[in-house]
Amino acid sequence: MNPAVHHGDTKDTENLRKPHISLSPWFVRLGLWLIPLSFLVISFFYPLSRILVLTLVPQTLTYQNLVLASRVLLFTFYQATLSLLLTLLLGLPSAYLFARYDFRGKPLLRALTAVPFMLPTVVVAAGFSALLGPRGLIHTILTLSSLPFTGTLWAILIAHVFYNTTIVIRLVGNALSSLDPKLEAAARSLGADSFHVWRNVLLPILRPSILASSLLVFLFDFTSFGVILLLGGPQFATVEVEIYLRVLRLPNFSLAALLAAIQLICTLTISLIYTRVITRTTIQTAPRSATANTRKPRTTSEKVFVVAFAFLLTSFFFLPLSALPFRSLVRLEADRGQRGEIQYGFTTDYYTELFVNRRGSVFYVPPIRATVNSLAYAGATAVLSLVLGFPAAVALAKPTRLEKVLDPLIILPLGSSAVMLGLGVILSFGAWLTSPLLVPFAHTLVALPFVIRVLQPAIASIPERLRQAASSLGASPLEVWKNIDLPILRRATLAAATFAFTISLGEFGATLLIARPEYPTIPVAIERFLSQPGGLNYGQAMAMATILMLLTVISILLIEQFRLPGAGEF
Amino acid sequence: MLDVQHIFKTYEDKLLLNDISFTVATGETVCLLGASGSGKSTLLRIIAGLEEPDSGFVFFNGQNLSSTPPHLRDFGLVFQDYALFPHLNVYDNVAFGLTRSVRRLPKGEVKERVANSLEMVNLNGFEKRQVTDLSGGEQQRVALARALATRPRLLMFDEPLGALDRTLREDLLNELRMILHHMNISAIYVTHDQEEAFAISDRLLILHGGEIIRQGAPAEVWAKPDSAFVAGFLGLGNIFKGEVREQTKEKRWKVESEFGFFHISCEHKHSKGERIHLLARPLSAENEVNVIQGIVRDTVFQQERFKVTLDNGLYIYLQKAPKIGEKIEVQVRVECLA
Numbered sequence: 002m003n004p005a006v007h008h009g010d011t012k013d014t015e016n017l018r019k020p021h022i023s024l025s026p027w028f029v030r031l032g033l034w035l036i037p038l039s040f041l042v043i044s045f046f047y048p049l050s051r052i053l054v055l056t057l058v059p060q061t062l063t064y065q066n067l068v069l070a071s072r073v074l075l076f077t078f079y080q081a082t083l084s085l086l087l088t089l090l091l092g093l094p095s096a097y098l099f100a101r102y103d104f105r106g107k108p109l110l111r112a113l114t115a116v117p118f119m120l121p122t123v124v125v126a127a128g129f130s131a132l133l134g135p136r137g138l139i140h141t142i143l144t145l146s147s148l149p150f151t152g153t154l155w156a157i158l159i160a161h162v163f164y165n166t167t168i169v170i171r172l173v174g175n176a177l178s179s180l181d182p183k184l185e186a187a188a189r190s191l192g193a194d195s196f197h198v199w200r201n202v203l204l205p206i207l208r209p210s211i212l213a214s215s216l217l218v219f220l221f222d223f224t225s226f227g228v229i230l231l232l233g234g235p236q237f238a239t240v241e242v243e244i245y246l247r248v249l250r251l252p253n254f255s256l257a258a259l260l261a262a263i264q265l266i267c268t269l270t271i272s273l274i275y276t277r278v279i280t281r282t283t284i285q286t287a288p289r290s291a292t293a294n295t296r297k298p299r300t301t302s303e304k305v306f307v308v309a310f311a312f313l314l315t316s317f318f319f320l321p322l323s324a325l326p327f328r329s330l331v332r333l334e335a336d337r338g339q340r341g342e343i344q345y346g347f348t349t350d351y352y353t354e355l356f357v358n359r360r361g362s363v364f365y366v367p368p369i370r371a372t373v374n375s376l377a378y379a380g381a382t383a384v385l386s387l388v389l390g391f392p393a394a395v396a397l398a399k400p401t402r403l404e405k406v407l408d409p410l411i412i413l414p415l416g417s418s419a420v421m422l423g424l425g426v427i428l429s430f431g432a433w434l435t436s437p438l439l440v441p442f443a444h445t446l447v448a449l450p451f452v453i454r455v456l457q458p459a460i461a462s463i464p465e466r467l468r469q470a471a472s473s474l475g476a477s478p479l480e481v482w483k484n485i486d487l488p489i490l491r492r493a494t495l496a497a498a499t500f501a502f503t504i505s506l507g508e509f510g511a512t513l514l515i516a517r518p519e520y521p522t523i524p525v526a527i528e529r530f531l532s533q534p535g536g537l538n539y540g541q542a543m544a545m546a547t548i549l550m551l552l553t554v555i556s557i558l559l560i561e562q563f564r565l566p567g568a569g570e571f
Numbered sequence: 572m573l574d575v576q577h578i579f580k581t582y583e584d585k586l587l588l589n590d591i592s593f594t595v596a597t598g599e600t601v602c603l604l605g606a607s608g609s610g611k612s613t614l615l616r617i618i619a620g621l622e623e624p625d626s627g628f629v630f631f632n633g634q635n636l637s638s639t640p641p642h643l644r645d646f647g648l649v650f651q652d653y654a655l656f657p658h659l660n661v662y663d664n665v666a667f668g669l670t671r672s673v674r675r676l677p678k679g680e681v682k683e684r685v686a687n688s689l690e691m692v693n694l695n696g697f698e699k700r701q702v703t704d705l706s707g708g709e710q711q712r713v714a715l716a717r718a719l720a721t722r723p724r725l726l727m728f729d730e731p732l733g734a735l736d737r738t739l740r741e742d743l744l745n746e747l748r749m750i751l752h753h754m755n756i757s758a759i760y761v762t763h764d765q766e767e768a769f770a771i772s773d774r775l776l777i778l779h780g781g782e783i784i785r786q787g788a789p790a791e792v793w794a795k796p797d798s799a800f801v802a803g804f805l806g807l808g809n810i811f812k813g814e815v816r817e818q819t820k821e822k823r824w825k826v827e828s829e830f831g832f833f834h835i836s837c838e839h840k841h842s843k844g845e846r847i848h849l850l851a852r853p854l855s856a857e858n859e860v861n862v863i864q865g866i867v868r869d870t871v872f873q874q875e876r877f878k879v880t881l882d883n884g885l886y887i888y889l890q891k892a893p894k895i896g897e898k899i900e901v902q903v904r905v906e907c908l909a
Contacts, residue, residue, distance in 0.1 A: 466654035469621050470714075472641040473648035474668030474721060480642075484667070488658045 030403055033392040037411070037449070040389050044446050045414050048425025049265075055428065056262040061255035069243075070259055074267075077239040080154065080229075081222035084161035088218050091162055091317075092169025093211070098310050099170055100177035102303070103295045110311060113318045115167045119557050120550060121507025122164075122227025123524040127546035128321035129160055129232060130531070131328035136539050138324050141333040156232040161225060163321065165218040172217070176210035177203070182294050209278060216275040224268060224418040226510040227524070231531060240264045241510065244420045248427065248514055258428070261421040272416045325550060329543035332536075351540035368541060371526035372548060374437075375506055378522060381441035382505035383498040386448045390497065393449075394456035415450045419510030422446055426515055437520045443511045448501035455500055459493030460486075496563035503556040506549065523549045572596055573618070573725055573757060578627035580613060587613055588624070589781035595725070598755040600748075602772030604762060606804070609778045611761045615729055618759065620644050631724065643673060647718035651730040653710045655702040661713055662698035665689060668721035688716035691750055708739045715747070719754070726751070726758040732767065744770055765805045769793070777801055799848035799908045809851040809863075809885045810908065815841045824907070830883060833861045837907040848908035853878075853887045855901045864900040867893045 055061060099111055117125055131137050133150040140150075150156050180203075188202045204211070226241040235246060240260050247257035298307045332348045355369040393411060397404050414422065426443050433439055463486060471481045509524040516525050523545055530542035573595040580588040587610040595601045603611040616622040618629055620641035629636045636644055655664050665685045669676045676684070689695055692712040697705075702713060711731060718726060731747075732740040748771050751758050762768055768775055769789045777785045777792070785792055785801045796802040803810050813828035824841055826833050828849060841847065851863055865881030870892045877892040879899075887901050 464652070464654065466650050466652060467656060469616075469619070469641070470648060470650060470654035470717075471656070471667065472621070473619055473644075473646060474717065475642050475645070475671040475673040476667070477640075477642050477672065480671055485656060 027403075030396055030401065033396040034403075034407060035392075037389045037393040038407070040445075040449075041410065041414070044426070044442060045417075045422070048422070048429040049417070051428040052258045052261050052265075052421070052425050055255055055258035058255070061259050066256050066259055069256065070263060073238055073240050073243045073260065074263060076237070077223060077241075080157060080161075080237070080239060081219050081225075083154075084158050084165070084222040085215055085219050087158055087162045088165050088169060088222075089211070089215065091314075092166045092214070092218075093173060094306075094310060095166060095314060096170050096174035096177055098307060098314075100174045100180075101182065101295060102307050103297050104307050104311060106311075110314060111170070114170055114314060116322065116554075116557075117164050117318065118167045119503075120553055121524055122225070122509050123231065123527045124325070124507070124546050124550045124553065125160055125164060125321070126228050126231035127527060127531070127542060128325040128550075129156065129163070131543055131546075132321045132324035136333065136536065138328060138333070151232050152234050152236075154233070154237065157225075157229050157237060160228040160232055161222050163317065164225075164228070165221055168217050168221075169211075169214045172214035173207055173210045176207050178294055180206060180294070213275060213278045216271055216278060220268060220271045220275070223271070224264065226418070226420055231528065240267075241418050241420050244424055245510070245513065248420075248424055254428070257424055261424055264421060265417055268416050268418065322550075325543060326547045329540065329547040332540070348540075351537070351544040354537060354541055355544060368526055368530075368545070371521045371523050371545065374520050375522040375524075375549075378441050378444060379502045379505035382444040382448055383501040385441055385445045386452045386501040387494065387498055389445065390449055390452035390456055394453045394460055397453065397457045398461035411453060412450050414446050419447060419508065420514060423511035423514030426511070437517060439515050440512060440520070440522070441505070443515055444505040444508050445501070447508055447511065448504040451500050451504065452497045455497040456490070456493055459490055463489055492563045496560050499556050499560045499563065503553055503560070506552055506556070523552075572632060573759075574630040574633075575614075575618065576628045576630065578614065578617060578624045578629075580610070580617065580622075580624050582610075582613065586781050588617075591627070591778075591781075591783060593776055593783065593786070595757050595759060597757055600751055600758040600760060600771060600773045602760045602762065602768040602775050603778055604765060604768040604775055604804075605778035607763055609763075610781055611763075611778050612729055614778070615727055615759065615761050618725075619646055619648055619727060642671070645673075645721070645723050645725075647721060647723035647726040649711075649714050649718050649726070649728045649731045651733040653707075653714040653734075655710055655713055655717075657703055659702070660698070661689070661694070661700045661702055661705075664702055664713055665717045665720050667717060674721065684720050685716075688720040691719060692716045692746070707735050708743065711735065711743065715750075719750070722754075722756075724757065726756055728758065728760045728762075730762055731760075733762075733764075740767070747771065777804065779804075796850070796908065799850075802848075802850045802908055807850060808853045811849055811851070812846055813849045815843055815845045815847060817843060826907075830863055830885065833905045835861075835905055835907045837909075839907060839909050850906045850908050851885065852904045852906070854903070855887065855889060856904050857902060859902040859904050861905040862900050862902055863887065864898070867895050867897045867899060870895065 095114070099107065129137075130151060133139055133156070135151060137150075184202060184206075185198050188198045193201065223239075224241055225239065226245070229237055229239050229242050230245065233242075235242070235250075238246060240263065244257045244260045244264070247253045247260070298304045329351055330347060330349065332346055332350070355372075356367050397408060397411075400408070422443060426439060430439060467485050468481050471485050472478070476484060506522075507524060508522075509528070512522050512525055513528065516522055521529065527542050527545045527549070530538045530545065575594070576592050578588050578591040579586070591614060593601070603614065605611040613622060617624045617627075620629075620636065620639060631644075656667065659667065662685055665688055666681050668674075669681045669684055685698070686695075689697060692715050694709065694712050694716065697709070697713070702710060705713065711734075715731070732743055735743065744767060751771075760768070760771055772789060775786060775789055775792050776783050779800055785797055787795075792801070793805070793807070796805060796807055799810050802808065811828055811830065813826040813833065816825045816827050816832070818841070819825050819834065822838065823834060823836050826835055826847065826849065830851075833849060833851075835849070851861070863881075863885055865883045865885060867879055868882045869880040871878045871880075872892070873888075876888045876890060878886055879889050879893060880886045881899075887903065889901070893899050
């Protein structure tokens, strides 16, 4: 017995303190939802309704608008389908390579193929421009001006493949690596050749994962914006690019709204099919450990395949990424009319120029301000999305009927594209466009679903027992939160915050629409530099993109660090 | 002294606890024994303050705890899944309760208490270890040390050994019993395992259908289960129905069943033709009038004895294994369960 312990106040029976019980009452849940839901209503559902209302008026649904919209839609489908086919062409053999063979540098190569997916679109576009563009390395060094790249459909397709191959490698590769290679051996022993092994054994078994990855790739290609705008140019207008053009270049808001509504229907349909496919994919044949199924290539043809493909993947993924920082530090200027005589050499001019506020430049401020703006916006986005995401994640961690209804609503902004979100914000809060606050607001909308998805499982993984044990040891509800929940969630919170930060840094579509000219972000600044003539502007775009790439890579490494459990697994 | 009075609790429209009252004296270990879903864990959580009863009270030393939140009750809790804090090492886990605002102890005393508690559970030197690196048995020892360190006025165990294997369970159970006696601490021990219950408790409470259907010292309950459910739940022997034929003497009855006629002595008043439950203890007893017989179908070696199953479903413990197919006749004690 411990006489020092203070026991409950018996006199004060009126002041009933609620015991710490597992199922919080409905008003607590509603309180948790209040802030995130109000935010979503204001920043997403209200703008969405503005778009839909604008779509359904007779002035919008004109013959001319509909013809234009269907032409744009057709091209969007066309380029997305081509991109998907090319992605599968590279992705399926790559998935097989990673799932079946061991070779030196495999983990590194695998990581390399995943890097583009996490990079901002402007960085990828800048990377390809640095490698293959008119001012790029290959062009200027080999003076192959007869080989056009930027401004062609090929540029778009290759950038899409570069972006999305990792999805196929991940999804199909995972399915394949959990598949017993003895199945292939059995098929061969029954007389099937390689073609029949693929056609009659592997493809049917892998079909769900191929389908799932295809839908995902198609979705990303369908709503792709930065790559198409920066590498293709306005003549390759997809729905997303056309919305942007109809907002900023040739203002026609009703056409923009119509396109946005059409795009939303398409993306939601694809997402819905994807969700259905994914739930069916989980039924798999007996899974095995992934390491047991890989081995070193043995026969000559296996060795050729492995070496050739590893080389192909390495060059395809490494060259654009390395061309960018390289090009930002090298002057490559062919004098006008004197093709072949190139002045080149190492330079830091492109970086130092970022600090200069030149009269007549595309900015009213030194371009480096864009970096400061981006970091500030990203910080604000991280804080805002944590403030909004935490209560929602707490509620979703222990779902009741209320959460089953609200969960899809929270994720809905994911299904809508960035430019569309920007359009909605402009339509709803056009009067506020002078406020720089609008940017982190929009970025939070994009980041919130990711933040919730990172926090929710972490919160759910804390057993209620821990809190009960703590309170039986004398911890007040506040102490329980401070000493149990917070320390355990520290890593997940940091990961979520960095996630939001990274998303904000690279966000391009929505920002392009709503950022004020004097408050550019890094991606917006890169776009402006690229759209201006002159080697100096181009070099500065490379420098900016390199800075953005570095910041993103650092963030990605940090996220991985936070996600890795340290002392124990929890 | 803990005094639980008239606890009612419904869960999803089902009456889970129906007017539960009992006391736990200082230094006494009371075991709540019941099948899963019998509401024993809920009762424990109500006492701990983690859940509210629909009605009823929990008193400790005459003080009503109904409005006292769990962290001010000073009741220790040990869970089946240990509930160790994964972000803290062994020392910080055990010290957790000692550094809370309700009883913030000076640093030196915290250190001493942690060392004491760890010694009590034989984990000296484990202070710096990560709890996630420990085995299940070690984790449960840490959980026990953590609960002991605050020296709670009541210790509660919710199936604390359920996740451990058999030999570990027996070892820990013996240690636990010695610790509880040594500290003279009041304890409630919840389990569904009757062996555990018999081994640890000073008094047994058997929970069934939301009510305490039998309570008493383990030996007392074993000798007089008083109901077919308790006898069956505790695995005391063969339970079957019989029909009262006649009263042979004062408190002596002749009963007919599918296994033959039995003569029982019984305090109850029975009427002719009444259906009653009988318990045939599986141990052969030399000077009993009652006999069960049958053809041996199966024998299982169980260390110091054989469990022999007969073709009619009855079982019996014998020192020597009979042959399968052999017809045997054994004298046993048969009791009335009413």
